[in-house]
Amino acid sequence: MLQMRSAATAAPCSLATLLLRRLSLYSSSPVYSIRHHAPAALSSQSSGTWSPPPLSCSPRARGFSAWASSSGPVGPAESPATKALEAKIKEQLEADAVTVVDTSGDGRHVVIDVVSKVFEGKSAVNRQRMVYKAIWEELQSTVHAVDQMTTKTPAEAAANK
Structure with missing residues (x-):
């Protein structure tokens, strides 16, 4: 005992x-x-x-x-899941550029970069909320987590290049 x-x-x-x-x-x-x-x-x-x-x-x-x-293998850049996320974000946020990268290989973890004029005057938190709202359905089923998100206005994107 x-x-x-x-x-x-x-x-x-x-x-x-x-x-x-x-x-x-x-x-x-x-x-x-x-x-x-x-x-x-x-x-x-x-x-x-x-x-x-x-x-x-x-x-x-x-x-x-x-x-x-370690992170998992990077999934294909042209997977249907990433293309669907890119299309939804681009449509709903009138984005100039959207990049979605599958970091887990199965579509469960993603990294998102968005450049849109609708982010002007918004805080970083509100910008991320807008992106999450655009992909809400996928977050409930397909996507488990957004590992990293970058949201920029066109002016901020041009300044960083």
Whole structure:
């Protein structure tokens, strides 16, 4: 049975966090990890100071961190999903230029750049709201997230070139 320590000697992170770290680093079997590594996790806290678990060189841990920190492959520039988003934005905002890039490869994450005269006099937040309003239906079904959005007036776009 696991013994709980008093609140006065508690480590800076919770016991659950420490156990989950140990689980993810040592084994893919949760039952094995809990039975064999929980006592070690508790005994490492008994000294009163907390130290991070040792780094694991397992392919599972390396694969996850590499997957989580990098963006997916860039999708085709001419995919139907990106073309549909470009057309809707261009039509509803009377845009001079619209670029939609699929960053995930499946149309779920996109980067949007819009140049339109209707942005003149609007704050950055209101400009983004206008773009989100134009693609609201796609945000409810196809698109999961807009990773980055750039909204400029024609004068701002010309100044940046």
